[in-house]
Amino acid sequence: MTPGLRGAADATGTGVVLQTRGLGKTYGHAVALRDLDLALAPGEVFGYLGPNGAGKTTTLRLLMGLLRPTRGSAQVCGYDAWRESPAVRRHVGFLPGEPALYPTLTGSQHIDYLSHLRGAEPYPSALVLAERLDLDLRTPSRDLSKGNRQKLALVLALMAPTQVLILDEPTSGLDPLAQQELHVLMREHVDRGGSVLLSSHVLGEVQRVADRVGLLRRGRLVAVDRLDALRGRSLHHVRATFDVEVPASAFAGIDGVRDLSVGDHSLTCAAPEASLDRIVKALGQFPLRDLTCTEAELEETFLAYYGRGEDDAA
Ligand SMILES: Nc1ncnc2c1ncn2[C@@H]1O[C@H](COP(=O)(O)OP(=O)(O)OP(=O)(O)O)[C@@H](O)[C@H]1O
Helix, strand or coil, X not given: CCCCCCHHHCCCCCCCCEEEEEEEEEECCEEEEEEEEEEECCCCEEXXXXXXXXXXXXHHHHHCCCCCCCEEEEEECCEECCCXXXXXXXXXXXXXXXCCCCCCCEHHHHHHHHHHHCCCCCCHHHHHHHHHCCCCCCCEHHHCCHHHHHHHHHHHHHCCCCCEEEEECCCCCCCHHHHHHHHHHHHHHHHCCCEEEEEECCHHHHHHHCCEEEEEECXXXXXXXXXXXXXXXXXXXXXXXXXCCCCCHHHHXXXXXXXXXXXXXXXXXXXXXXXXXXXXXXXXXXXXXXXXEEECCHHHHHHHHHCCHHHHCC
């Protein structure tokens, strides 16, 4: 879709568009990112999840050639992220975590200026994006609300036809309608064969829009999986109270049940979706007073299957 792609990202459309090998970054003695091996295919949204300080922004800045890796390498659209960063920036729509705008320039002037820097006429798609995100392009950016500044930064990141979008917390500050529209825009991008690397600590957002997710903790990628696979295994918290005492043995043999606690007329446990039918049938043997069943957050499901493991090691 974008001219001039190199290597595996080229002609076939089936290769890898973004790849890191043993990528690491250390600030002084602090290790921000360790040994990252990541590959993105055309046509997928990859949700890059992690709590504050996990190393998400560091990764994205390494991919854009804004930081020099301490170890390993990254390739984006066939170009080395550090040595060929101008080429990478031409092929990527990038939304930084803290977008820098020119305070006195309006949205339209930003579009003109940044199109010019890319050697292009103002992109007509910018106007369509502004309309879809409900953004007024006549206002100087210093007079825009935080959410509207974010919308402008998104228009600037998405306006050029690129193979890859790298978006750092893109829905930050956006109202629900704009968030929804952005998710549609991401899906349209991948439907055209593009790829999206979406960094977020908002689990619900990643669940709605990603095809695969990776979980970063303390600079280490501790798990990667397809979202549909995770959904089938999604952990639920079950809490029941009864009119009588119930025996723990009635629930002990059910596959996947964890953290089972029975006593004082109540039961709590966590279990994958696939086990809920057996749990409800076992509960039904006793006179129930109350029952709640809530889906755990994605991160908890992730950690239940992959454990906390070595990411907590120094
Ligand atoms: N310029 C810097 N100098 C020193 N340490 C840094 C620098 N930038 C980031 N760090 C540290 O590197 C680690 C990873 O930070 P990073 O900003 O990549 O995390 P993040 O996952 O993007 O977090 P958030 O969700 O809060 O934005 C943190 O411990 C942070 O304090």
